[in-house]
Every structure is written in structure tokens, then in C-alpha cells.
Amino acid sequence: MTSAPENAASATPLRLGVAGLGTVGAGLITLLRDNASLITARAGRPVEVTAVAARDRKRDRGIDLASFTWHDNAADLVSDPDVDVIVELIGGAEGPARALVEAALNAGKPVVTANKALIALHGDELARLSEQNNAPLLFEAAVAGGIPAIKTVREGLAADRLLWIGGILNGTCNYILTAMRETGRDFADVLAEAQELGYAEADPSTDVDGIDAAHKLTILASLAFGSPVIFDSVHVEGIRHIGALDFSFARTLGYRIKLIGLARQTEKGVEARVAPCLIPETSPVAQVDGVFNAVIAEGTFVGRLMVEGRGAGAGPTASAVAADLIDLARNTTAPVWGTETTGLQPVRSRPASERQGAFYIRLTVADRPGVIADIAAVLRDCGVSLNSMIQQPSAGVGESVALVLVTHPTCEAGMQDAVSKITALPVVLSPPVLVRIENL
Amino acid sequence: MTSAPENAASATPLRLGVAGLGTVGAGLITLLRDNASLITARAGRPVEVTAVAARDRKRDRGIDLASFTWHDNAADLVSDPDVDVIVELIGGAEGPARALVEAALNAGKPVVTANKALIALHGDELARLSEQNNAPLLFEAAVAGGIPAIKTVREGLAADRLLWIGGILNGTCNYILTAMRETGRDFADVLAEAQELGYAEADPSTDVDGIDAAHKLTILASLAFGSPVIFDSVHVEGIRHIGALDFSFARTLGYRIKLIGLARQTEKGVEARVAPCLIPETSPVAQVDGVFNAVIAEGTFVGRLMVEGRGAGAGPTASAVAADLIDLARNTTAPVWGTETTGLQPVRSRPASERQGAFYIRLTVADRPGVIADIAAVLRDCGVSLNSMIQQPSAGVGESVALVLVTHPTCEAGMQDAVSKITALPVVLSPPVLVRIENL
Known part of the structure; x- marks a missing residue:
């Protein structure tokens, strides 16, 4: 030793x-x-x-x-x-x-x-x-507790141009989503248990509303793309609207639901957002469960990389602080954003409406003739193309029933437009649940 | 940008x-x-x-x-x-x-x-x-191509005492084992294909006999435990003896087969070895397929960590070389083993015979009355306790049949003794295939 x-x-x-x-x-x-x-x-x-x-x-x-x-x-x-x-x-x-x-x-x-x-x-x-x-x-x-995510991005991948970076950045949300998947219980029930176990705060909003993950994503994106990203410009959604039903539909479709922070370098600039996503269940990041965190990135030369470990807790966090102290003691520290600040300009994230990607939408509708035709017409008029659809067996005509639509990749602005119009249809009984699909 | x-x-x-x-x-x-x-x-x-x-x-x-x-x-x-x-x-x-x-x-x-x-x-x-x-x-x-494994261990985890370190350290072997699992083909067949695709050398022995992985494990163990480990003392086995049958038995038992480099800090010293292992199929490292590499470690404070990415190829390797050059240009380099060399003494790995752990043994036996009794008696006499057994359906009495035994954790010396004695039994028709089980 x-x-x-x-x-x-x-x-x-x-x-x-x-x-x-x-x-x-x-x-x-x-x-x-x-x-x-x-x-x-x-x-x-x-x-x-x-x-x-x-x-x-x-x-x-x-x-x-x-x-x-x-x-x-x-x-x-x-x-x-x-x-x-x-x-x-x-x-x-x-x-x-x-x-x-x-x-x-x-x-x-x-x-x-x-x-x-x-x-x-x-x-x-x-x-x-x-x-x-x-x-x-x-x-x-x-960022990510004991995982040396900052050092990995700022120094380990310093020679490469990263295309995107992100991951599972909040252990509380990952614990809750994992428990919901494994037990079939609802958000409120699992949150209460997480609070009892000390995995969630008495006021859980910083975690479950995605703010903590957005802080970490902002830091990772700033390092990865070489300009400080303006926190207020990052699109943030939490996990409160995800229901037990979404996990059973996701399973049927071959996905898992994770709160994902993701920042991409696009032609127009950086696009950064935190939101629950459907991830293919065979993807490495889909396997990261419980309080574990994962940071994933892809570079032009290095390809894909994933780091997984304990994202919080006294031991892992202390390990990361002390690793910084060793660098300080040896005088081997890098600049905050990996480069000198001369010429660095804070950048705003592009709006989420510019995203191109596929969506999962869960609707609660009245089981009546013509419902699907009405919804399909709205999607068509908004330029959204359907990939697949699942309808829950109904208790009878007129009863409420869950309907899930999966789209082909589409522009988020068109999708949001379609959701507004679908919400306004008389046969739609409650606000749709919209979840992005990311093939990470 | x-x-x-x-x-x-x-x-x-x-x-x-x-x-x-x-x-x-x-x-x-x-x-x-x-x-x-x-x-x-x-x-x-x-x-x-x-x-x-x-x-x-x-x-x-x-x-x-x-x-x-x-x-x-x-x-x-x-x-x-x-x-x-x-x-x-x-x-x-x-x-x-x-x-x-x-x-x-x-x-x-x-x-x-x-x-x-x-x-x-x-x-x-x-x-x-x-x-x-x-x-x-x-x-x-x-080590591990584009994955900043060295920096992670030497600097990112510098403040913690690591209990063990290892992982999937050779992309050629991981490609071959993944293809064998997915296609049911034999080693020689898949190796030939890997050679055609450029994933394996014309002389593949450095890769498939475990030597390349042992080089990398020696470096990781030296960094993790703070003393240069003597390469010649590392126990090395390759993957040539793993057959198509082993993949179907492993699947039945809930495992995957991976070439694993693993070094532990035991009370007696460092124990380092490279060998094919059965890994629970739900383990994160079991999901790392194809040419990807993964480095895993566990520390007393930081807990478990895994880094996964491309372990070879021009792009990832160049990215790692250039990251080192950036550290050099900034004059932020650490000592070779993370500490000054004063007082550092090279250490030998403890012999593999000291390992405590479970085993998978595949035997080819003549399907005759008393065969299992004979084998069970040898195991008992060597102090090896059986956990489970699978016998392939036989073509008839006297025909050869595959028999798989899974032991409880046991001392490797006793297991090796048992294997020698089992090999000598007249009913055992070819050398047993012995694979360690690691609950990584």
C-alpha cells in the first residue's frame, strides 16, 4: 500500500x-x-x-x-x-x-x-x-459526486471536439424512476419513501424539478464546448408528471425512462436541456439504476465514452474534493473552463423548440368512435409523422382509456403545436404526457 | 466552439x-x-x-x-x-x-x-x-485507448484507497467473445473473421492469450496500489479454450463470459490476474460488448466506478496521446506512479492459487452410471462444495455428454487439485474447462 x-x-x-x-x-x-x-x-x-x-x-x-x-x-x-x-x-x-x-x-x-x-x-x-x-x-x-467527470472532460478529453455531453446527473430522480419502474408505484408514493430513506430532501423541488441536474449539465456543457453556458437559457423539466402507466408503456416499447441532461453542439450553437427521456433499454446508460450517476459524451476522435458511479453522498463527494486538493498541492491545476478566459463569451442555449427528435405522447381519451382519426388529423396538419401507437384495452365505449403515440423524428416546435391542439380536443380528458425519445 | x-x-x-x-x-x-x-x-x-x-x-x-x-x-x-x-x-x-x-x-x-x-x-x-x-x-x-483511465486512477481517484481495479482491457478478445455469444460459433471461426475485419492481428497471440490485457492490468494495479507490480508475477490466461458450449451454459446460469483483468489488494498483498470469467449478466461490465473496453474500480470512500469507451483505434488512441501533450504544454503533469519513487518497491502478485472464489467447470464425460458419484467424491475430498450442476441431454448410455458444475466459493488451490484428479478419471474424456466466477 x-x-x-x-x-x-x-x-x-x-x-x-x-x-x-x-x-x-x-x-x-x-x-x-x-x-x-x-x-x-x-x-x-x-x-x-x-x-x-x-x-x-x-x-x-x-x-x-x-x-x-x-x-x-x-x-x-x-x-x-x-x-x-x-x-x-x-x-x-x-x-x-x-x-x-x-x-x-x-x-x-x-x-x-x-x-x-x-x-x-x-x-x-x-x-x-x-x-x-x-x-x-x-x-x-x-458534478456527479465521486465520478471524476470534470477532470475527464476538461483534461482527459481535452484534445477532442465533443459533439454532445450529458447523462444521468441526479441520483434522487434516478432512484425514484428506478423504484417506479421496478415496483409499478406512483411518483408521490416513491418520493415519500425516498424522503424517509434520506435519498430525497424534505423540499425535493431542486432535485425532482430538474434544477440540480441542470446546474451540473450547465457546467459540463461549458467545459465541453469551451464557453460558459448561461444557466437561465437551459430548458428544464422535472419528473413529477411521469406516471406508473408510462413505465409499462415504455417497457412494451423497449425503452426505459431516465431524467437526462443533454447538451449538443449544433450548427446554430449549443442546445442544452434537462428532461425525462425514453432511452432504448439496451443502451448502456439505460442500465444505470438507483442513486448511480453517469456522464456520457461523444467526440469526433475518441468516439463514445461513459463514466458511471456514485453521484452523491459524503464519501464520494469527499473523495472528489480531496482529489482537487492533491492537484492543488502539486500545483497541477487547469484553468476553470480548461482555457484562459480571454475571448470567452457566455453563450445562451438554443431554444428547445429547435430540437429534431422523436416523441412519446400518452393521452387519456374517451373511448369513442373517431377519436384516433381526430388526433391523427391534428398530427398530420402539424407535420408530425406517427411511428407506432398503443391503445390500452378499454372498459367500454365512453370510458376513459390511455392511448400512446410514438412519432418519427420531427421538429419540437411542430410537436408542441400539435400537443396544444390535441389538448383542446373534447375527447382528450387530461393534459398529454410528452416525453422525448433519445437514442443514446 | x-x-x-x-x-x-x-x-x-x-x-x-x-x-x-x-x-x-x-x-x-x-x-x-x-x-x-x-x-x-x-x-x-x-x-x-x-x-x-x-x-x-x-x-x-x-x-x-x-x-x-x-x-x-x-x-x-x-x-x-x-x-x-x-x-x-x-x-x-x-x-x-x-x-x-x-x-x-x-x-x-x-x-x-x-x-x-x-x-x-x-x-x-x-x-x-x-x-x-x-x-x-x-x-x-x-491503457484502454481513448478512455482516460490512467488520469482517472492516478488523479481522479488519488484521494481514495482502492480495494480492487480491473475490467475489460482487450478489445480483440471482447469482440471475439461477444461474437461467439451472439452467433453460437466457435473460437477459431470468429477469430478468422476478426482477422479479416482488422480487429485481430495475423499473429493474434498477444491479444487472445491475455498478454495485452495483462500489460494494461499491471499498469492499472501499479497506479491503484502505489507500487509497481512485477509483470511476470501476474497470472495470465487467454480465451482459446472457451467453446461455443460454454456460452450456452453461461446463458442458462445467468452469466456472460468476459476476459477480465482484476487486481485486488488483499491482506497478503496485491493479487493480479487476467482470465476469462463468468460475470452476472445484469452487471454493468457484462453489458460492455464488441471492441469496447471498460475499467472498473472500487474505493473505500468513492464506492464503485466504471469507465467505458473505445479501447483501441487511431482516433481514440490519438486523443489520449494529445491529452497528455496538453498536460505537458501546461506543465501540469503528475509523477509516473502518482507519487515520488523514493521508497517505492516493485511487488510480486500473490499466486493465483490463493484466490477464494466460485468456479464453473465443464466436463466431457461418458454417460455411464456412477459418473457423477465419482466426480462428486473427488470434489468432496478436495474440500470443494457444489452449488449447482447441469447435464446436457445424452444421446444414450456410453455416449459423451457435457456436464457443468458450479461451485460455492472455494480456495483455488483445492479446486486445481480437484481438477487434476477429475481429469485423471477414466470417465472424463477431455481436459475440463475451468472458468472463475466473479460477481463484479
Whole structure:
């Protein structure tokens, strides 16, 4: 096993000020203690926590904080002369996390953060601050937990032009969708269970409405295509509207339902969106279940690549933070977006309406003669061509029945137009469920 | 899209001397030309080929070499004052490749290589040369082609203690095993087809006998466990003995057959081996088919991780070589084994006989009363406990019949003893096929 050679152990340590002592902060302190010898060898010098900051000093976190300087105010870590690096684990795109990171970079202190919202919303500004002050800003833990997704894209695939990047970027949604598929239960029921198990927050909206995945996709797309993507321009849909019925229809059609973040480089620019998708069940990304995440990409030279692992949790996230610290200790860090910021311009995602692709639509209709003719006429008038159709056995004429349509690839604007018109038909009893099909 | 800012484009270029102009060398020259602007931006300066060396100057490689200085002798690249970095794409653990890399490192010139045999056999010595001369030695392309497996293990997972590492490391074998499973054909038949398609060499032994995978596993294990593993101590089996029948039995049992390289950190030391294995068909690594490779690992904090992609070919390999060149251009390179060499001692793999695990054994026996009793008695006497058994329907008493046994986890030494004794039984008509079961 790796143990630290004497010259590394006696070298000047890299001294950390850790802001935020939730599960990830506690996990990092545990990891740095348990793997100290190995990390010293790989970093070429010891990596040590010297100071911490959190809101409640008295809370029992299950770790011994006695040897660290305590700061009630995270901002004081920046002026602490015994802190070389700020580790920001507070979270949130604004407030104390943003203030701390800006202050640290302005003071020339390197920052390591797990804060996806901060980088997704303010990465452009922070990259410039990092460069102007020659203070590295690292955020491996912000995307896909323990998976070294940032390093893979920014360095491992740096020589290639990526055509698209994306994947399964939110473990809570993947857990819920996997459990819905496996048990046939409804969204609300599975969400409640996920909350009990600690896989979903009391307020689950950041996860189940796709926002967390969109933060991560924004970061991946910015790295992959070499320009910071403007978060607000990314199209975001969550998974609340997916029902138990959709899983049985998807199975019949040979698909699985996953919340997919996907960004493509098109001729018109970057197109980035997060939405539930039907993925062929034989595709590698369709096999990624439960709380696991996966990042997939395709490059012109490298072809397709997929990385799969634990996307959240104290251990995986701490591993990613500490890997960044080793790079810092060795002074082998790359620029925030992989290139210098000169000439980098933030770009807006193209609107979702420009997408070309196939769709799955589930309708609840009254079982009456002429229904299918009416719906087919709308689709024809909107230029949408049908690939296949499944109708659930009905309880009798006039009863409500589920009808699923699968289209050939079509323009999303035409599809949205058709859905509006279909929704307005008297025989259509509730809003259609529209899910994109991606042949990943 | 990323384009190079003016300050990067006008910075001092990194000048390459490329030794070896086979498909990978030609692919690298193409990639550096096609992606020049993007690479300049990410490297912070242009990355340019200035000199090349190969055996036959006249051969048409489909690329324009006119702007490069030609050397008939690769060793002359080291003394060429217009070459900053040696890119070694000659191949082979000895001869001109080894001589070139040693000469370059001794002269203080950094080396980027795709040569797995060289690093697997001489990595320990070359790491010391690299360190003594302050000349980086990079070899991302040596393992799993375009997959950034080296960077993932050496840097992305640097903060964690890995319990095991391995995967599907040879695309030729994975192609052959996938085709055998899908078509029911025999090894020789599928190999001949793979040779026609260019997926297998005229002399396929380095691939199909497991040697290429063992080179890659040796490198991964050395990185994962922090000590160079001695190549000759790695247990290596190929896939020639796997028959069409084994695929139908594996399917019945719920497994797939893959050539797996696997290295574990045990209490007694590192145990590394390459061999065909039965993998549960629901496992992610069992889904990796055709020429694709996958690297899997498990760490104490990070949990399980898998990276999957194209393991060979000009494009993916060139992408990996060029990613190393970008790291070199930015001066963000890590030591060969992730740590300084002081105190690093090469380690031998523990013998395969120490493995604890389950086995699949296929026997060809005469269909006679008492056969199973005889075999069961041998297993009992060797301390091997049976989990299940399948007997093929027989053509009649006295005819030969296939019999498959699956054991509970057992010690490999006892299993090998049992196989020797079973082979010697008069009712056993040909050498048993023994395949390990790994629950990856």
C-alpha cells in the first residue's frame, strides 16, 4: 500500500480552511484522516485541515474538531494566516458561499468547492477572478459526486471536439424512476419513501424539478464546448408528471425512462436541456439504476465514452474534493473552463423548440368512435409523422382509456403545436404526457 | 466552439518529435491538424509536430509529412534541437522503443507514449529515470485507448484507497467473445473473421492469450496500489479454450463470459490476474460488448466506478496521446506512479492459487452410471462444495455428454487439485474447462 515517503511527510503542508460542516464537510475530515499517509504521498506533502467555520459550534458531528481553529464567520477563513486554501462546502449560489469564494479569490487564495449552483450561475465571473488573481478554483465534486467527470472532460478529453455531453446527473430522480419502474408505484408514493430513506430532501423541488441536474449539465456543457453556458437559457423539466402507466408503456416499447441532461453542439450553437427521456433499454446508460450517476459524451476522435458511479453522498463527494486538493498541492491545476478566459463569451442555449427528435405522447381519451382519426388529423396538419401507437384495452365505449403515440423524428416546435391542439380536443380528458425519445 | 485566443496562439509552441508512423502516428498528426485551434486554447500554446521518424520514408500514410524533419533513426529525435517532446509510437517492450525512451529521459526530454508493454515491463526503472532527470513520462494511451483511465486512477481517484481495479482491457478478445455469444460459433471461426475485419492481428497471440490485457492490468494495479507490480508475477490466461458450449451454459446460469483483468489488494498483498470469467449478466461490465473496453474500480470512500469507451483505434488512441501533450504544454503533469519513487518497491502478485472464489467447470464425460458419484467424491475430498450442476441431454448410455458444475466459493488451490484428479478419471474424456466466477 502507498505510504508517504519521509521527504513528502516532512514537506510544507497544504493548510485547509473548511467552510461548512454538513455530511460532506465531516466526510472530508474523515477521509483526510483515514487516508492521510496515502494523500501525503500523492500530494507530495501533507494536506491538513487547520481551521473550520460553521453555524453551530455545539452540534455533534461525530468528528473531533478540537485541533482546528474555529471561526463563527466563514469569511474569516480568508484572513486566517494559517489557511492556504478555502474549501467551500456551504452550498447555494448566493449568500455566504458566493461571498466567501469571491473574497478568497480576490485575496489570491485557491478555492475548492462542491457547489454546483455557484459554478453554474457564476462560473463565468469566478473564472475571471481566479485568473486575475492567479488563484485556482476547483470544483470536481460539483458534478456527479465521486465520478471524476470534470477532470475527464476538461483534461482527459481535452484534445477532442465533443459533439454532445450529458447523462444521468441526479441520483434522487434516478432512484425514484428506478423504484417506479421496478415496483409499478406512483411518483408521490416513491418520493415519500425516498424522503424517509434520506435519498430525497424534505423540499425535493431542486432535485425532482430538474434544477440540480441542470446546474451540473450547465457546467459540463461549458467545459465541453469551451464557453460558459448561461444557466437561465437551459430548458428544464422535472419528473413529477411521469406516471406508473408510462413505465409499462415504455417497457412494451423497449425503452426505459431516465431524467437526462443533454447538451449538443449544433450548427446554430449549443442546445442544452434537462428532461425525462425514453432511452432504448439496451443502451448502456439505460442500465444505470438507483442513486448511480453517469456522464456520457461523444467526440469526433475518441468516439463514445461513459463514466458511471456514485453521484452523491459524503464519501464520494469527499473523495472528489480531496482529489482537487492533491492537484492543488502539486500545483497541477487547469484553468476553470480548461482555457484562459480571454475571448470567452457566455453563450445562451438554443431554444428547445429547435430540437429534431422523436416523441412519446400518452393521452387519456374517451373511448369513442373517431377519436384516433381526430388526433391523427391534428398530427398530420402539424407535420408530425406517427411511428407506432398503443391503445390500452378499454372498459367500454365512453370510458376513459390511455392511448400512446410514438412519432418519427420531427421538429419540437411542430410537436408542441400539435400537443396544444390535441389538448383542446373534447375527447382528450387530461393534459398529454410528452416525453422525448433519445437514442443514446 | 473553442478557438485559441491570440495570446495562446502566439505563445511558444510545444514541438513534437513523433517516432513511429503507423495508424496511431498518422491519427495523431491528423488530430493535431484538425483540432489545432482547440488544442492551442486548451494547452495555452500551439502543439506542433516538427520532426518524425519511421522505417520507411516512401510509404503512403495518407498524410502530408513535407513540413516535418525526417529522421531515419528515431534516436536522432532526442538530439534534434527543434524537438521538445518525444512521442514514442513504435511499440514493443525492448529494442528501439525502449532505447528511445531511455535516451530521451536521460537527456531531460519529456516522453509521451502509447506503449503498454514498455510501461508494464520497465515502468519502475523509467519512473526513476523520469524523476532523476525531471522529464515527465506520460502514457494515457497505453491503457484502454481513448478512455482516460490512467488520469482517472492516478488523479481522479488519488484521494481514495482502492480495494480492487480491473475490467475489460482487450478489445480483440471482447469482440471475439461477444461474437461467439451472439452467433453460437466457435473460437477459431470468429477469430478468422476478426482477422479479416482488422480487429485481430495475423499473429493474434498477444491479444487472445491475455498478454495485452495483462500489460494494461499491471499498469492499472501499479497506479491503484502505489507500487509497481512485477509483470511476470501476474497470472495470465487467454480465451482459446472457451467453446461455443460454454456460452450456452453461461446463458442458462445467468452469466456472460468476459476476459477480465482484476487486481485486488488483499491482506497478503496485491493479487493480479487476467482470465476469462463468468460475470452476472445484469452487471454493468457484462453489458460492455464488441471492441469496447471498460475499467472498473472500487474505493473505500468513492464506492464503485466504471469507465467505458473505445479501447483501441487511431482516433481514440490519438486523443489520449494529445491529452497528455496538453498536460505537458501546461506543465501540469503528475509523477509516473502518482507519487515520488523514493521508497517505492516493485511487488510480486500473490499466486493465483490463493484466490477464494466460485468456479464453473465443464466436463466431457461418458454417460455411464456412477459418473457423477465419482466426480462428486473427488470434489468432496478436495474440500470443494457444489452449488449447482447441469447435464446436457445424452444421446444414450456410453455416449459423451457435457456436464457443468458450479461451485460455492472455494480456495483455488483445492479446486486445481480437484481438477487434476477429475481429469485423471477414466470417465472424463477431455481436459475440463475451468472458468472463475466473479460477481463484479
